[in-house]
Amino acid sequence: MKDLLEKLSPWLFTIAIFALWEAACRIFNFSPFIMASPTQAFGAIIQHWQPLLRHSFVTLWTTMAGFALAVIFGVALGLIVGWSRTIYRGLYPVMIGFNTIPKVAVVPILIMWFGIGEIPAILTAFLISFFPIVVNVATGLATMEPELEDVLRALGARKLDIMLKVGIPRTQPYLFGSLKVAITLAFVGTVVSETIGANAGLGYLIALAGSNFQMPLVFAALLLLAVEGILMYAVFALIEARFTHWAFRSSMSAAA
Amino acid sequence: MSSSVDIDDITLTYKGASGGVLALQGTTLNVKRGEFAAVVGPSGCGKSSLMKLVTGLIRPDKGDISVFGDKVRGPVKIAGMAFQNPNLLPWRKVADNVLLPLEIVEPHRHRFRRDNAKYREQVEALLKTVGLSGFGDRYPWELSGGMQQRVSLCRSLIHEPALLMLDEPFAALDAFTREELWCVLRDLWQKLGFTVILVTHDLREAAFLADTIHVMSARPGRIVMTKAVDLPRPRDLEICFEPRFTDIVHELRAKIAEVRQT
Ligand SMILES: Nc1ncnc2c1ncn2[C@@H]1O[C@H](COP(=O)(O)OP(=O)(O)O)[C@@H](O)[C@H]1O
Numbered sequence: 391m392k393d394l395l396e397k398l399s400p401w402l403f404t405i406a407i408f409a410l411w412e413a414a415c416r417i418f419n420f421s422p423f424i425m426a427s428p429t430q431a432f433g434a435i436i437q438h439w440q441p442l443l444r445h446s447f448v449t450l451w452t453t454m455a456g457f458a459l460a461v462i463f464g465v466a467l468g469l470i471v472g473w474s475r476t477i478y479r480g481l482y483p484v485m486i487g488f489n490t491i492p493k494v495a496v497v498p499i500l501i502m503w504f505g506i507g508e509i510p511a512i513l514t515a516f517l518i519s520f521f522p523i524v525v526n527v528a529t530g531l532a533t534m535e536p537e538l539e540d541v542l543r544a545l546g547a548r549k550l551d552i553m554l555k556v557g558i559p560r561t562q563p564y565l566f567g568s569l570k571v572a573i574t575l576a577f578v579g580t581v582v583s584e585t586i587g588a589n590a591g592l593g594y595l596i597a598l599a600g601s602n603f604q605m606p607l608v609f610a611a612l613l614l615l616a617v618e619g620i621l622m623y624a625v626f627a628l629i630e631a632r633f634t635h636w637a638f639r640s641s642m643s644a645a646a
Numbered sequence: 647m648s649s650s651v652d653i654d655d656i657t658l659t660y661k662g663a664s665g666g667v668l669a670l671q672g673t674t675l676n677v678k679r680g681e682f683a684a685v686v687g688p689s690g691c692g693k694s695s696l697m698k699l700v701t702g703l704i705r706p707d708k709g710d711i712s713v714f715g716d717k718v719r720g721p722v723k724i725a726g727m728a729f730q731n732p733n734l735l736p737w738r739k740v741a742d743n744v745l746l747p748l749e750i751v752e753p754h755r756h757r758f759r760r761d762n763a764k765y766r767e768q769v770e771a772l773l774k775t776v777g778l779s780g781f782g783d784r785y786p787w788e789l790s791g792g793m794q795q796r797v798s799l800c801r802s803l804i805h806e807p808a809l810l811m812l813d814e815p816f817a818a819l820d821a822f823t824r825e826e827l828w829c830v831l832r833d834l835w836q837k838l839g840f841t842v843i844l845v846t847h848d849l850r851e852a853a854f855l856a857d858t859i860h861v862m863s864a865r866p867g868r869i870v871m872t873k874a875v876d877l878p879r880p881r882d883l884e885i886c887f888e889p890r891f892t893d894i895v896h897e898l899r900a901k902i903a904e905v906r907q908t
């Protein structure tokens with residue numbers, strides 16, 4: 391019984407929040423130009439399903455493209471940074487500085503360079519999601535037990551051997567943990583960019599519908615955005631559990 | 647008997663932010679081929695540093711080290727090592743953990759794929775000698791601390807090294823498990839005949855296992871006493887209660903107390 395309740399609890403909470411939202415809209419009787427209730431939002435989804443589907447798809451693929459770039463470059467840079475202490479020391483401040491820049495501030499530049507369209511969205515998703523991947527991969531390498539390295543070096547292992555046999559496998563839980571964070575950040579990047587300058591995507595749709603006071607449509611787009619985010623998060627949580635089950639059982643589960 | 651490890655008057659300094667730390671000075675130590683040597687000394691006196699010097703992982707500022715007649719210029723490429731922490735790879739099964747050195751050491755690494763079945767048999771045989779028959783398919787986290795340390799010992803021995811370096815390998819274990827593992831190590835050594843340098847702070851452990859015990863001074867560490875343990879072999883745990891054994895332990899204890907004071 392308790393198990394069942396625990397299993398159902400995410401659904402129960404979601405339904406409860408929607409119920410609260412609906413109740414608040416009815417009690418305060420908001421103007422439809424300011425706020426939409428869940429029923430109105432779902433109504434808008436049904437009514438505008440075609441454009442919503444098209445824009446959802448654009449947001450999804452641009453996010454995935456940016457995220458894929460972030461994984462490729464993030465893993466590569468993370469391995470380079472984690473490879474040597476000197477590079478780690480040298481690049482760390484640069485990367486912190488880079489990460490501190492709010493990516494919203496970069497979007498206008500990207501739009502200037504690449505024009506209105508999907509490319510700025512892809513690049514913003516990439517820029518925003520790439521950092522946690524680098525940091526986690528580098529941390530996974532840098533926190534390798536020095537004694538284990540000694541064991542291998544006393545056998546004549548080269549740096550590459552140590553990386554392949556120990557460094558890269560032990561980085562996996564750190565990597566997969568960071569992918570869950572990175573994918574949600576990538577959505578943020580895409581939508582920010584689409585809101586500022588695009589001609590497709592859920593961000594664009596929200597900005598457009600907002601300026602036309604079509605609140606039900608705005609909330610419909612927000613809901614779809616949440617659904618996409620949750621789905622992708624779930625996919626990467628599954629991949630993580632699949633590939634790094636050992637980390638959950640051993641003491642290495644501290645990776646975040 | 648010929649020499650296997652020759653440490654001749656070495657000095658080692660660690661350079662740190664707050665000046666250098668003189669870890670070893672004037673350290674001289676000789677271990678014969680096939681000998682079981684133990685190094686005891688107060689904490690922080692440079693025992694682990696000595697192990698790293700012998701295996702060529704760090705270089706001394708001054709002095710020479712030879713291993714089996716060859717001057718140590720870089721990592722020795724042959725030594726087996728085990729530490730207090732078993733350091734097993736949690737994503738590999740026990741057997742694959744033990745196989746790891748064969749994936750690295752020449753000439754095995756080039757035959758690894760071809761002779762995989764043969765190597766796996768060797769692993770199983772070695773696991774059997776330490777009492778872990780049939781545990782090859784488990785993951786390390788499924789094993790107790792003592793069992794993990796047995797696996798770690800197997801990993802340090804699978805490539806049949808002529809030199810085994812043990813840095814407080816049993817320090818984290820409970821007393822019963824520790825004594826069990828003394829016997830495991832004793833039997834392995836008697837069977838395989840490698841040279842051992844065992845760092846420990848357990849004087850009974852040193853007296854039970856070693857042929858020769860070297861006592862180090864507080865930092866900067868050097869050898870202040872070398873004690874031959876002339877207890878007959880094979881030794882049994884019962885020997886720990888005999889007067890001639892306890893006499894040795896008392897003598898070592900007095901010496902350590904003395905060097906800790908100064
Ligand atoms: N990598 C290092 N950098 C600086 N100092 C070190 C380093 N390793 C050890 N030391 C110092 O050298 C001394 C000897 O260390 P160690 O060989 O680990 O001693 P032991 O194993 O006998 O406890 C200690 O004082 C320690 O602080």
Ligand SMILES: [Mg+2]
Pocket residue numbers: 693694695813
């Ligand atoms: Mg030590």
